[in-house]
Amino acid sequence: MKRTDYISWDEYFMGISLLSGMRSKDPSTQVGACIVDMDNRIVSIGYNGFLNGCSDEDFPWEREGDFLNTKYPYVVHAEQNAILNARGKNLEGCSIYVNLFPCHDCARNIIQSGIKKVYYLDDKYKDTDSTKASKFMFEKAKVECIRLKPRTEKIEISFKTQD
Numbered sequence: 756m757k758r759t760d761y762i763s764w765d766e767y768f769m770g771i772s773l774l775s776g777m778r779s780k781d782p783s784t785q786v787g788a789c790i791v792d793m794d795n796r797i798v799s800i801g802y803n804g805f806l807n808g809c810s811d812e813d814f815p816w817e818r819e820g821d822f823l824n825t826k827y828p829y830v831v832h833a834e835q836n837a838i839l840n841a842r843g844k845n846l847e848g849c850s851i852y853v854n855l856f857p858c859h860d861c862a863r864n865i866i867q868s869g870i871k872k873v874y875y876l877d878d879k880y881k882d883t884d885s886t887k888a889s890k891f892m893f894e895k896a897k898v899e900c901i902r903l904k905p906r907t908e909k910i911e912i913s914f915k916t917q918d
């Protein structure tokens with residue numbers, strides 16, 4: 756008799772996005788993205804962070820104040836990192852799982868990469884122009900956006916061993 760309490764594909768991939776977000780140093784918003792092909796094979800993963808080869812201390816994590824003294828000009832978004840981490844692999848027809856609804860810049864990159872479905876959890880910036888632009892572009896480009904309603908509230912990962 757097979758196990759019945761295994762996690763669904765959606766919980767698996769969104770869980771990987773959330774786990775990836777746990778690598779983010781952003782004090783306010785940790786975002787993870789997981790790109791999956793049409794055979795449910797994981798193609799790429801990314802989280803929001805600063806630039807390769809630079810120290811995380813080189814840039815500010817602030818949200819407020821003069822634009823150049825905030826993180827916004829510098830932080831690479833999770834979706835962008837996931838697309839770039841695919842290292843040029845063909846993403847046509849793939850899905851992307853991301854815990855936060857994509858900003859308008861990520862929406863453009865998602866569309867241009869050939870990704871056709873966006874699964875998301877949180878839409879806390881739904882009232883911003885950025886998100887409104889994302890939704891408009893996704894609609895015009897026929898990229899499907901699906902808000903995940905997970906069956907369970909949380910999945911626990913434990914490193915406890917039997918010995």
Ligand SMILES: O=c1[nH]c(=O)n([C@H]2C[C@H](O)[C@@H](COP(=O)(O)O)O2)cc1CO
Pocket residue numbers: 781783784785786802803804818826830831832833834855856857858861880
């Ligand atoms: O599409 C996105 N992808 C993504 O990685 N992020 C990241 C960028 C920032 O590090 C953080 C947003 O910061 P905040 O919530 O403090 O404004 O989330 C933010 C968005 C949308 O806001």
Ligand SMILES: [Zn+2]
Pocket residue numbers: 832833834857858859860861862
């Ligand atoms: Zn973005």
